[in-house]
Amino acid sequence: MNNEILGVIADYLDVDVSAVHPEATLEGLGIDSVDFLEILFEIEEKLGMRFKGEYKSFQNELHSIGDVIRLVEQHGQNSLPSPSVEHK
Amino acid sequence: METRLKPDEQKVVVTGIGIVSAIGHHREEFSRNLFAGKTGIRKIQSFDATPFRTQTGAEVSGIDLASYVTHAEFIQFDRLCLLMIAAADEATADAALHLEQDGKDLGVILGTGLGPSSAIEDSVRRVRSGARLRPTTILRMMLSSPAAALCARYQARRESHVHVTACASSAHAIGQAADYIRSGGMDLCLAGGCDAFPSFTLFAAWDAMGIMSPDNEQPSQAVRPFSAGRTGFVIGEGAAALVLESEKRANSRGARIYAELAGCGSCSDTPSLTKPSVEGMVTAMSRGLRNAGLTPDEIGHVNAHGTATQINDNLETRALHQVFGDHARDLQISATKASHGHTMGAAGAVEAVATILALQHGLAPPTLNLREADPECDLNYTAGDAREMNCSAAISNSFAFGGHYVSLLFNRAPAARLT
Numbered sequence: 165m166n167n168e169i170l171g172v173i174a175d176y177l178d179v180d181v182s183a184v185h186p187e188a189t190l191e192g193l194g195i196d197s198v199d200f201l202e203i204l205f206e207i208e209e210k211l212g213m214r215f216k217g218e219y220k221s222f223q224n225e226l227h228s229i230g231d232v233i234r235l236v237e238q239h240g241q242n243s244l245p246s247p248s249v250e251h252k
Numbered sequence: 253m254e255t256r257l258k259p260d261e262q263k264v265v266v267t268g269i270g271i272v273s274a275i276g277h278h279r280e281e282f283s284r285n286l287f288a289g290k291t292g293i294r295k296i297q298s299f300d301a302t303p304f305r306t307q308t309g310a311e312v313s314g315i316d317l318a319s320y321v322t323h324a325e326f327i328q329f330d331r332l333c334l335l336m337i338a339a340a341d342e343a344t345a346d347a348a349l350h351l352e353q354d355g356k357d358l359g360v361i362l363g364t365g366l367g368p369s370s371a372i373e374d375s376v377r378r379v380r381s382g383a384r385l386r387p388t389t390i391l392r393m394m395l396s397s398p399a400a401a402l403c404a405r406y407q408a409r410r411e412s413h414v415h416v417t418a419c420a421s422s423a424h425a426i427g428q429a430a431d432y433i434r435s436g437g438m439d440l441c442l443a444g445g446c447d448a449f450p451s452f453t454l455f456a457a458w459d460a461m462g463i464m465s466p467d468n469e470q471p472s473q474a475v476r477p478f479s480a481g482r483t484g485f486v487i488g489e490g491a492a493a494l495v496l497e498s499e500k501r502a503n504s505r506g507a508r509i510y511a512e513l514a515g516c517g518s519c520s521d522t523p524s525l526t527k528p529s530v531e532g533m534v535t536a537m538s539r540g541l542r543n544a545g546l547t548p549d550e551i552g553h554v555n556a557h558g559t560a561t562q563i564n565d566n567l568e569t570r571a572l573h574q575v576f577g578d579h580a581r582d583l584q585i586s587a588t589k590a591s592h593g594h595t596m597g598a599a600g601a602v603e604a605v606a607t608i609l610a611l612q613h614g615l616a617p618p619t620l621n622l623r624e625a626d627p628e629c630d631l632n633y634t635a636g637d638a639r640e641m642n643c644s645a646a647i648s649n650s651f652a653f654g655g656h657y658v659s660l661l662f663n664r665a666p667a668a669r670l671t
Contacts, residue, residue, distance in 0.1 A: 177323075177324070178323050199324070202324065205387055206327075
């Protein structure tokens with residue numbers, strides 16, 4: 165699952181997955197407050213899980229990629245209604 | 253041909269063109285297919301249209317829109333933004349702008365008619381199913397999102413806005429940009445517009461109105477402007493962008509000039525939200541001629557609004573008679589919606605590109621599927637193949653629901669400026 169999370173974040177940032185490791189800080193990766201929300205959304209979509217609570221409530225406790233991984237582990241993989249397909 | 257400008261006014265020229273449509277993903281491909289009489293109208297691919305009276309459309313396919321943007325932008329932008337970016341990238345490159353320096357002077361004025369309908373429809377579906385919305389959904393839904401996206405992309409800091417006047421949206425945007433440049437208030441502007449193919453529900457709304465062609469069996473022949481027995485238009489999608497600048501600025505950097513944007517005429521008309529009027533059409537064209545300082549007999553080519561509805565084509569013909577008098581019979585008229593579909597808010601810009609290319613090549617695009625003209629439509633609509641013409645000035649009409657009428661007028665550039 166960790167690799168999946170790292171892959172989702174690397175895809176979002178358009179960077180090589182090697183740049184996204186547990187010690188990397190969100191600030192160091194250039195993740196701003198909107199990116200932060202979007203990345204949590206992407207993780208929910210791609211991993212089919214849902215964080216318990218609003219994304220904003222996690223903002224002060226997440227500083228590194230490792231923190232994000234731990235958050236996903238805490239919240240587990242809950243099944244969700246399948247998301248809609250976005251037209252492009 | 254010289255526009256009669258006041259001493260303190262600037263001449264407005266077109267120095268870059270970009271376009272994405274169902275008949276081409278860039279200017280050269282669009283031009284080739286337009287003059288060859290190709291059509292992009294097919295059976296609808298983006299959703300199952302079998303519940304609908306009309307099952308055809310002019311969708312853009314075969315372009316990798318993801319390749320233009322970052323992954324984050326691709327998932328955050330609505331399709332209409334991506335189409336606009338593709339067209340605008342072509343236009344800015346075509347004009348050889350140096351955006352790191354030019355950005356501070358660059359205005360972005362666009363039009364859209366339908367807006368990001370897929371973003372709205374996806375969101376409704378998600379909310380109803382209890383799913384969370386993407387945090388940036390509101391940015392995707394904003395009607396101003398195409399201009400915002402281009403400003404961020406090009407660091408454009410002069411001024412930006414988006415006009416929403418149904419099928420006249422991008423014609424209004426181009427006219428407004430021209431006014432700014434002409435009056436000296438702006439020197440450089442990216443002007444145009446975009447619309448993506450409607451979402452399922454929005455398409456259902458258009459279908460409910462019964463003004464789209466129901467001739468589903470032969471999509472390429474569904475739209476027949478000015479012909480007897482015509483049955484309406486088919487919706488298309490696309491985006492087009494013009495780089496407009498003062499002639500002074502273009503000359504100072506040795507830019508290639510495609511055409512002069514000589515003038516714009518517009519008006520609003522209120523008898524009906526849906527029914528056009530000859531008066532509105534005549535007023536827009538007449539004001540455009542005055543604004544450009546052109547006389548009716550100096551116009552050789554018309555890109556008609558030409559929706560292939562019974563009412564538009566009859567009234568537009570009458571309006572052309574009224575504005576041009578005996579000269580109306582000398583006009584080489586083209587109705588290009590049978591080629592690229594009715595691109596809604598993008599139509600004014602898409603057809604402005606068609607008009608500029610017609611002047612540049614001395615060739616009127618064919619009006620497709622016109623075998624037997626409606627007796628009420630008694631002008632020369634370029635049936636059959638593209639027709640050579642010796643024409644130095646042209647007019648492009650956009651008449652929209654809600655009584656929005658816009659006519660854009662272009663002068664051919666001297667041949668030396670096209671190289």
